[in-house]
Amino acid sequence: ALSSTLGIPAWQTGLVMAVIVYAVLVGGIKRIGSVASKLVPFMGLAYVVGAGIIIIQRLDSVPTALQLIVNDAFTGTAAAGGFAGAGIMAAIRFGVARGVFSNEAGLGTAPIAHAAAKTNDPVKQGKIAMLGTFIDTIIICTMTALVIILTGSWTSGETGASLSAYAFKMGLPGYGDYVVSFGLAIFALTTLLGWSYYGERCAEYILGVKCIPWYRIAWVLAIPLGAMMDLEFLWLLADVLNGLMAIPNLIALLLLSPMVFKLSRKKS
Numbered sequence: 100a101l102s103s104t105l106g107i108p109a110w111q112t113g114l115v116m117a118v119i120v121y122a123v124l125v126g127g128i129k130r131i132g133s134v135a136s137k138l139v140p141f142m143g144l145a146y147v148v149g150a151g152i153i154i155i156q157r158l159d160s161v162p163t164a165l166q167l168i169v170n171d172a173f174t175g176t177a178a179a180g181g182f183a184g185a186g187i188m189a190a191i192r193f194g195v196a197r198g199v200f201s202n203e204a205g206l207g208t209a210p211i212a213h214a215a216a217k218t219n220d221p222v223k224q225g226k227i228a229m230l231g232t233f234i235d236t237i238i239i240c241t242m243t244a245l246v247i248i249l250t251g252s253w254t255s256g257e258t259g260a261s262l263s264a265y266a267f268k269m270g271l272p273g274y275g276d277y278v279v280s281f282g283l284a285i286f287a288l289t290t291l292l293g294w295s296y297y298g299e300r301c302a303e304y305i306l307g308v309k310c311i312p313w314y315r316i317a318w319v320l321a322i323p324l325g326a327m328m329d330l331e332f333l334w335l336l337a338d339v340l341n342g343l344m345a346i347p348n349l350i351a352l353l354l355l356s357p358m359v360f361k362l363s364r365k366k367s
Contacts, residue, residue, distance in 0.1 A: 112284075113326025120291050121319045142285040143239070149278040150242040153270035157249040164248040196338045199345065201240055202232040206341060207348030211297045222362050246270055259330055291322060 126133075154161065203209050209231070213224050243263060247253045252266035260283050267275030295318050302314045325333065 109326045110323055113323030116288060116291060116326070117319045117322040119288060120295065120322060121315070123292055124295055124315050124319070138285045139289055142282050142289075143234075145278055146282045147239065147242065149267060149271060149275060150239075150246050153246050153249065153267070153275075154242065156270070160249055161245060164245050167248060168244060196341070198236060198240075199341050200337060202236045204232050204236075205349055205352070206344045207351070208294070208297045208344065211300050212293060222365075225359075 198204070199206065209228055213228050216224055218224050243266075247262060247266040250266045250269040252262060252269055255262065255265055257265045260279070263283075264276040264279040267279045269275070271278065295315070298318065299311055299314055302310050
């Protein structure tokens with residue numbers, strides 16, 4: 100997004116991100132939480148306000164946009180930038196993949212962060228985790244979809260972050276694309292910080308504490324490399340790895356479901 104909006108080369112963005120991430124990682128989970136708690140609300144508020152303005156300006160077209168989303172989820176549309184002639188199976192496949200990428204539901208990653216919370220109430224912490232998924236997917240992703248459709252950007256041929264930036268540019272001429280670009284930059288930073296912590300905890304469990312410094316170095320070095328890789332390949336890689344995480348975690352969830360029901364009943 101920064102490349103298409105500001106003309107900043109991807110490798111430069113990746114390099115700056117790598118330096119910032121390393122500086123934060125040195126401080127551990129407390130610094131990660133401190134940085135994320137300051138950046139995420141600002142990012143989310145700016146994004147929601149911008150999307151809200153665009154939607155309100157075209158409020159009379161919202162029912163038509165929602166109808167288009169529902170209809171094309173089952174029929175498929177040969178839209179430029181989409182998946183031409185996609186059937187129901189492809190629609191579900193892409194929808195689930197992007198949804199999981201958005202909210203991490205079922206992957207078993209978010210509990211790693213929630214486990215670090217200072218609380219003795221797992222049910223309450225679980226509800227907080229569920230709220231995050233609701234805000235991320237139901238509110239922010241729905242608003243993004245509406246902005247893309249209401250501005251007609253879904254037929255522009257753009258994809259990924261560039262599509263969102265283009266939609267905001269059309270809806271808020273002059274500064275809309277900057278809202279998305281900087282918002283995505285902050286989102287990318289906090290995502291890199293969060294997932295680095297997930298991997299760090301897993302690496303520590305498997306290899307021991309001594310591996311943490313080496314893991315952090317490897318993680319930071321991978322950031323500029325990832326910034327320069329092909330986007331379609333990265334999506335495919337992310338989908339495959341997410342699937343490999345989801346399978347054992349979903350099995351574990353089924354096995355642990357009696358415990359979840361038991362704790363939930365105690366709180367009700």
